[in-house]
Structures are given as structure tokens and as C-alpha cells.
Amino acid sequence: MSREMIQPGSTIGIIGGGQLGKMMALAAKEAGFRIIVLDPTPNCPCAQVADDQVIAAYDDEAALRQLGARCDVITYEFENIDYETLKKTAESAHVPQGAELIRVTQNRIYEKDAVTKAGVRVAPYKVVQNEADLKAAVAEIGYPCILKTARGGYDGKGQVTLRDEKSLTETRPLLVHGACVLEKMIDFAKELSVIITRNEAGETSLFPVVENIHHDHILHKTIAPARVDGAVQEEVQQIALQVAESLNLVGTLAVEMFLEADGTIYVNELAPRPHNSGHYSIEACSISQFGQHIRAICNWPLRKVELLKPAVMVNLLGQHLEKAVGQIPYQPEWSVHIYGKKEAKYQRKMGHITVLTDEIEETLLSLEKSGVWQD
Ligand code: ADP
Ligand code: MG
Known part of the structure; x- marks a missing residue:
């Protein structure tokens, strides 16, 4: 079977150099790609693992043109980049995800329209x-x-x-x-999310449905798989498929949802990129959301996603960082991810912890007992 694919050794350009860009870059380096990141902050998290950085604003047209000229494929780590600039970049550079997905998902009004058009309920x-x-x-x-x-x-x-x-x-x-x-305001029983990946050849893969717990509107914890019955998991995945197909997805889409006690599901938000609620996949799945994203934008066949072991992921915000580092000697089962941001500001995402476990409830208790997340 012959297919146009981006070969190892090629250069991937990433717009945005935070933790998502960094974890994308790490997955891409594994397969032998070179990385150039565009971000205004020198030595941003992604730049710490990339081959080179273009230091410029996300809407700097000349800088994006330069990135396009130096890279074989361009992707992005977040949706708040300038749509017009990305569209222009896509005229001369290879941007398999296109600009349309950004236009829709960076505006909640367009996003809700698109979800509704896909035949899915929003609040x-x-x-x-x-x-x-x-x-x-x-x-x-x-x-x-x-x-x-x-x-x-x-x-x-x-x-x-x-x-x-x-x-x-x-x-x-x-x-x-x-x-x-x-x-x-939806009086939800649970918040759920799912990540779907699609390549240019139209192959699709779905990650397991996970359960998210937010504190102060910021993701605190993800439990994989979600503690819901199989019918709910199937419906959630069906919703993600419907939305992805309707948007003609290439790359990664995270779909955040609310589940009411009576089983009603609403789509809350879309993110056209790897998502915080998918970080558990680095350790817990046959392929991580970042690895699958890189395969998708390079038009490689997608890996079959399997959950190898249930997992709990907990975010480390600025106020948790020091206590979490202090716990490392006592918590050998914690996979510790620290993003390398300069300042540990209050409520800023600085890292995360993933624990693989067959005893979710016990693990949740032991994470709580560690004291790291007591404000
Ligand atoms: P963000 O872009 O900040 O992630 P969201 O719309 O996802 O914005 O809101 C963040 C969190 O706030 C949600 O995950 C949820 O916990 C809570 N929230 C947002 N909208 C609603 C809603 N309509 N009903 C109940 N909770 C909500
Ligand atoms: Mg959200």
C-alpha cells in the first residue's frame, strides 16, 4: 500500500510552545522527527525539547511564513491562534488540519452551531x-x-x-x-470527555471515555476509564464520531461533555488538539494522544488504541508543585510530569501525576492522603 506520508527525519512545526507542544514534540522525537516551535517566550516548555525555536507572536505573519518554509508539516497546540494568519500560512505550507477547525472552535458561538449541526445536544x-x-x-x-x-x-x-x-x-x-x-448551568452527575483522532486518509481512532473532576473550573483529575456503564461510553464515543465527521476532522479533537443523572448528554466544549484529560494515555494506553496526533498529521496509519491499565491523572498547579516534588521519594508509583515553566503561579498548570491502578478508589484515597492537593 503506498500512501503520501511525512517521513521520519522530516521537520514538524508546532505553533505554541506550552506543555501540549512539549509532549507532542517528545512523541515526535521518538519517531525521528525534527521539531521547530513558534512561541513568543524564549525557552518555553516545548523549546526545551525542540531542535529550534522561532521566537515570535502567534499572529506574526512573517514568522509563520518562515516556520512554514522550514517545516514539512505544521500543527498547533492550542486554538487561540489567529485564524486569518493560519489560513494564509496554509496557502504555502502543509497544514493538514486546515484553518477551518480553528475558526469554529475558537468561538463558542460557531462551536455550538457546529455541534448542533452535527445533530448533538448542547446546554x-x-x-x-x-x-x-x-x-x-x-x-x-x-x-x-x-x-x-x-x-x-x-x-x-x-x-x-x-x-x-x-x-x-x-x-x-x-x-x-x-x-x-x-x-x-447543567446539574451534571459527571463530566466526561473523549479524544478522537483522524488522519488525512480518513482513518479514525477513539480513546477511552474518561471522567473529569474540575476545581474552580480548572481540570483537577481525570479517571480512566470513566465510571459509567457501557451504554454511556458507547453514546459518548458515537457523539465524538458524529462531531468529528461533521467537522471533517484531521488531527485530534477532544470533546468535553456533561452527563446528567437521567443519562442525558450535552457537549460542553471542543478542543482541536490533544487535551489535558488525555494525558493519562502516555502511560495507560497502547499509544498516547500525542503519538497518535503526530501519526495523524503525518498521515501514518493510526494505532489501535487500547487501555492497558486504568489510570488516575491529577494536575499540579503552581500551589501544588513544591509539595508534589517533596512527595517523590515516597511515591514510586507516581509518573511525574513537570512542564518546565519558569514561574509557578497560583492556578497555573505546572505538571501532572499519573498513577496506573487496578484499584481506582484506593488510589484516589491515597492521592488525597498525600496532602499535595490540599490548598
Ligand atoms: P474552559 O474553556 O475554561 O475549559 P468550559 O466551558 O469547559 O471552559 O468550562 C470549564 C468548566 O466549568 C467545565 O468543565 C465545568 O466544570 C464548568 N462549566 C462550564 N459550563 C458549565 C455549564 N453550562 N454547566 C455546568 N458547569 C459548567
Ligand atoms: Mg473546558
Whole structure:
């Protein structure tokens, strides 16, 4: 079988040099690729393992052109890059994921439209441009609800939870930012997510359905596989397939969902890239989300994904880092990932821990007992 594929020894360009770029680069280096990362911060996490760095802003057209000229294929580690610049880059460089996926997923309004068009449910929502819209939307959706900026939010940034009329004053900074969406607060039983990968040849692979626990709107913990029955897992994977096909996915898509007690599933968010809730796959699966992503953008056949062992992944934020490092001597079963960010700021993702286990509940207790995550 002959196919156009990017050969080992070729150069992969990654736009964005945080932890996701770093873990993509590590997976790519394993297969003999060279890496050039584009990021404004010198010695960013990805640059620490890349062959070279272009130090420039994500929307610097000349820098992206340079990256395109020096690389055989271009990918990105996050969705908040400039759509127009990426589109232009794709005219002269090889960007198998295209720019359209970025256009849709960097704006919650387009994203919800796309998910709905794929025939999948999202939480009831209204587009809100100003205070008058907000009042009308709240009257329709009711409290509690969440206002989110359409663009630029991550880790709960750009969101305000509204529980009563008093909280309306907190929405001003969001509304001046531009268009927003007001969403009904879903009283979910669990948050679930799944990662789907597709290559240019149209082959698709799905990772196991996992369960996510957030603290302060930031992912805290992922449990793989999710503690839900097989029918729910199947429905979640079917939803991801439907969305990926409808978006003509190439590369990786993470689909975040809410599961209600009665079994109703809503799509919360899409991420067109490897995702924090997929980090467990580095140790727990036959291929990691990063390895599979690299295979997809290089148009290699995708590996069959198997969960080799259940796992728990816990994030290390700035306030956890020191305590986690102090635990290393006592926790030989912890796979310790430290991203190499310069400043351990409060609530900033600095690393994560993965534990493989056949006893999820016991492992959850022992992680808690370690004291690392007690604020
Ligand atoms: P981000 O881009 O910051 O990840 P999300 O929309 O995924 O934004 O929100 C972060 C977290 O906030 C979610 O994982 C969930 O825990 C909570 N959340 C967001 N929207 C809702 C909602 N409509 N109902 C209930 N919880 C929500
Ligand atoms: Mg999210």
C-alpha cells in the first residue's frame, strides 16, 4: 500500500510552545522527527525539547511564513491562534488540519452551531452582545447560569457564574470583551470527555471515555476509564464520531461533555488538539494522544488504541508543585510530569501525576492522603 506520508527525519512545526507542544514534540522525537516551535517566550516548555525555536507572536505573519518554509508539516497546540494568519500560512505550507477547525472552535458561538449541526445536544444557551441581551437571556434561561466570552477563554477564564440578580454586575468585564454566550448551568452527575483522532486518509481512532473532576473550573483529575456503564461510553464515543465527521476532522479533537443523572448528554466544549484529560494515555494506553496526533498529521496509519491499565491523572498547579516534588521519594508509583515553566503561579498548570491502578478508589484515597492537593 503506498500512501503520501511525512517521513521520519522530516521537520514538524508546532505553533505554541506550552506543555501540549512539549509532549507532542517528545512523541515526535521518538519517531525521528525534527521539531521547530513558534512561541513568543524564549525557552518555553516545548523549546526545551525542540531542535529550534522561532521566537515570535502567534499572529506574526512573517514568522509563520518562515516556520512554514522550514517545516514539512505544521500543527498547533492550542486554538487561540489567529485564524486569518493560519489560513494564509496554509496557502504555502502543509497544514493538514486546515484553518477551518480553528475558526469554529475558537468561538463558542460557531462551536455550538457546529455541534448542533452535527445533530448533538448542547446546554440551552443564548448569544449575548450587551446588557439588554443579557437580561433577556437570563429571563429565558433562568438562574443559575454561566456567562462565557465567545472567544479567548480557557481554564475558566472569561466566565462568570450567575446565581442571582446581584451577580449581574460581575458580567461587565466580559461584555466589554465582545460577544458572549449565556448557558444554562447543567446539574451534571459527571463530566466526561473523549479524544478522537483522524488522519488525512480518513482513518479514525477513539480513546477511552474518561471522567473529569474540575476545581474552580480548572481540570483537577481525570479517571480512566470513566465510571459509567457501557451504554454511556458507547453514546459518548458515537457523539465524538458524529462531531468529528461533521467537522471533517484531521488531527485530534477532544470533546468535553456533561452527563446528567437521567443519562442525558450535552457537549460542553471542543478542543482541536490533544487535551489535558488525555494525558493519562502516555502511560495507560497502547499509544498516547500525542503519538497518535503526530501519526495523524503525518498521515501514518493510526494505532489501535487500547487501555492497558486504568489510570488516575491529577494536575499540579503552581500551589501544588513544591509539595508534589517533596512527595517523590515516597511515591514510586507516581509518573511525574513537570512542564518546565519558569514561574509557578497560583492556578497555573505546572505538571501532572499519573498513577496506573487496578484499584481506582484506593488510589484516589491515597492521592488525597498525600496532602499535595490540599490548598
Ligand atoms: P474552559 O474553556 O475554561 O475549559 P468550559 O466551558 O469547559 O471552559 O468550562 C470549564 C468548566 O466549568 C467545565 O468543565 C465545568 O466544570 C464548568 N462549566 C462550564 N459550563 C458549565 C455549564 N453550562 N454547566 C455546568 N458547569 C459548567
Ligand atoms: Mg473546558
